[in-house]
Amino acid sequence: MPVFRELFNQARAQIREIDAAGAEEVLGSALFLDVREPDEYEQGAIPGSVHIPRGNLELQVEGRVPDRSVPIVVYCAGGVRSAFAAKTLAELGYEDVTSLAGGFNGWKDAGRPWAVPRALSADQRNRYQRHLLLPEVGEAGQQKLLDAKVLLLGAGGLGSPAALYLAAAGVGTLGVVDMDVVDASNLQRQVLHNMDRIGLRKVDSARQTLEALNPDVRVVTYDTRLGADNVLDVISGYDVVVDGTDNFPTRYLLNDAALLARVPVVHGSIFRFEGQVTVFAPYDGPCYRCFVPEPPPPELAPSCSEAGVLGVLPGIIGSLQAMEAIKILLGLGDTLAGRLLAYDALEATFRTFRMQRDPACPACGPDAGELVIAEYDQFCMPHPKEAPALA
Amino acid sequence: MTAVVRLPSQLRPLAGGRAELEVEGRTVGEVLAAAGGVCPGLTERLFDDAGQLRRFVNVFVAEEDVRFHSGLDTPVAPGGVVSIVPAVAGG
Numbered sequence: 001m002p003v004f005r006e007l008f009n010q011a012r013a014q015i016r017e018i019d020a021a022g023a024e025e026v027l028g029s030a031l032f033l034d035v036r037e038p039d040e041y042e043q044g045a046i047p048g049s050v051h052i053p054r055g056n057l058e059l060q061v062e063g064r065v066p067d068r069s070v071p072i073v074v075y076c077a078g079g080v081r082s083a084f085a086a087k088t089l090a091e092l093g094y095e096d097v098t099s100l101a102g103g104f105n106g107w108k109d110a111g112r113p114w115a116v117p118r119a120l121s122a123d124q125r126n127r128y129q130r131h132l133l134l135p136e137v138g139e140a141g142q143q144k145l146l147d148a149k150v151l152l153l154g155a156g157g158l159g160s161p162a163a164l165y166l167a168a169a170g171v172g173t174l175g176v177v178d179m180d181v182v183d184a185s186n187l188q189r190q191v192l193h194n195m196d197r198i199g200l201r202k203v204d205s206a207r208q209t210l211e212a213l214n215p216d217v218r219v220v221t222y223d224t225r226l227g228a229d230n231v232l233d234v235i236s237g238y239d240v241v242v243d244g245t246d247n248f249p250t251r252y253l254l255n256d257a258a259l260l261a262r263v264p265v266v267h268g269s270i271f272r273f274e275g276q277v278t279v280f281a282p283y284d285g286p287c288y289r290c291f292v293p294e295p296p297p298p299e300l301a302p303s304c305s306e307a308g309v310l311g312v313l314p315g316i317i318g319s320l321q322a323m324e325a326i327k328i329l330l331g332l333g334d335t336l337a338g339r340l341l342a343y344d345a346l347e348a349t350f351r352t353f354r355m356q357r358d359p360a361c362p363a364c365g366p367d368a369g370e371l372v373i374a375e376y377d378q379f380c381m382p383h384p385k386e387a388p389a390l391a
Numbered sequence: 392m393t394a395v396v397r398l399p400s401q402l403r404p405l406a407g408g409r410a411e412l413e414v415e416g417r418t419v420g421e422v423l424a425a426a427g428g429v430c431p432g433l434t435e436r437l438f439d440d441a442g443q444l445r446r447f448v449n450v451f452v453a454e455e456d457v458r459f460h461s462g463l464d465t466p467v468a469p470g471g472v473v474s475i476v477p478a479v480a481g482g
Contacts, residue, residue, distance in 0.1 A: 154482050156482055157481075157482055158482045159482070243482075244482040245480075245482050246480060246481055246482035247480050248478075248480045251480055268482065269478075269479045269480050269481055269482060270479065270481045270482065271399075271400065271401070271479035271481050272400050273400055274399060274400055274479070276476075276479060291449070291478070292447060292449075292478040293446045293447075294445075294446040294447050295447055295478065295480070296445075296447040296448075296477065296478060300401070300436070300447075300477075301447075301477075301478070301479065301480060303480070303481055304481040304482070307481075309481060314482070340476070342476060344400075344410075346400075346410075347410065351474070352454060353449075353451045353454050353455075353456065353474070353476060354451075354454045354455055354456065355456065356456060356459045358458075358459075
């Protein structure tokens with residue numbers, strides 16, 4: 001029966017080792033795989049490493065590193081566990097694996113770059129466990145969400161479900177803009193609020209609900225009407241805006257400001273039993289004006305308060321907006337930029353339509369000129385540069 | 392050449408509540424004119440006085456916006472679907 005030393009020598013004979021100087025040369029191009037235990041990893045690691053403890057290697061590596069041709073430098077503390085790990089990786093079909101001789105300790109002692117990885121707390125690891133299981137999210141993705149800032153325009157029908165899911169997902173900063181107070185007629189669909197909150201400012205009710213749901217979330221409230229005087233200040237610094245406003249002038253105002261500030265907008269709108277969702281990626285896809293060059297006259301576009309809306313509808317559309325926001329934050333999949341997703345609740349159908357950038361768009365087209373942010377009337381036309389902005 | 396016109400909920404009362412109409416036509420203009428013929432009031436909702444599509448009404452043939460193709464002259468294949476998708480702003 002072989003003893004440890006024989007097993008180790010056998011493993012070393014079957015793998016390639018790389019010294020620290022050679023490994024540092026491929027830092028940035030090769031994938032560094034740390035196979036130490038979590039308590040070792042948390043005290044310091046090579047920056048950008050993927051961490052899979054040796055005991056979980058076979059179970060997790062195919063999900064975390066799906067490309068078997070990617071060059072991998074695997075390391076542990078001293079180069080023993082990584083030798084066995086490299087052998088296992090080769091057996092799993094990974095084509096270009098080297099084991100770091102001397103391990104992390106040798107690397108660190110030689111003064112090569114390392115850092116203390118940002119780690120989730122035990123509570124966070126538990127709370128976000130279902131995210132951490134997804135290779136597309138993982139710990140790095142969850143950290144991104146915790147660092148992300150999303151602005152919700154409106155704490156109403158669309159903003160309620162979007163805010164709840166974004167808070168639950170651990171988006172670290174949620175801005176909420178709303179100038180209304182909670183009314184009993186809101187509760188048929190605005191699930192952020194409840195009976196005890198009637199008469200309270202919506203932004204304060206939203207803060208109470210979201211902070212009770214997830215203490216990781218910082219809620220920034222804007223108890224104000226979004227206008228030309230404040231829109232740029234409000235949206236600047238956010239990674240994504242979720243548009244849950246309820247009128248055309250505000251949507252055009254947001255569009256022009258978001259183009260100026262280069263902030264992507266996840267658009268949602270609803271009418272009775274139908275909803276629309278899309279993503280406006282500034283100068284990378286169509287903008288709101290490319291899609292709706294002119295608003296309909298008010299008599300042809302009654303608001304939900306005039307025309308009614310089934311309460312579940314904003315729940316569905318707002319949830320889709322939250323999903324698109326998270327996809328943008330994490331760079332996941334294909335967003336709805338350039339596509340309109342239209343949901344018809346009565347037919348129970350989803351249809352997509354292609355949207356294009358309008359070369360003649362007065363806001364984002366090549367001849368658009370300088371955008372001026374100013375209050376819009378019912379016609380929502382962009383303002384020429386010399387137009388005075390109303391305060 | 393029968394095509395299908397899909398109506399949004401705002402316009403369905405003009406079609407007796409129906410969501411889809413089957414009409415004859417080879418282009419978007421012909422198809423929408425035929426739809427207007429069977430749905431009184433529809434033409435005024437879709438077209439301005441000059442006979443142009445109103446700019447807040449998006450019309451798609453299959454998934455394509457006719458504004459970026461040949462407008463009302465955009466061809467419609469037999470059995471093709473012409474969708475009227477109005478801008479809505481509710482939240």
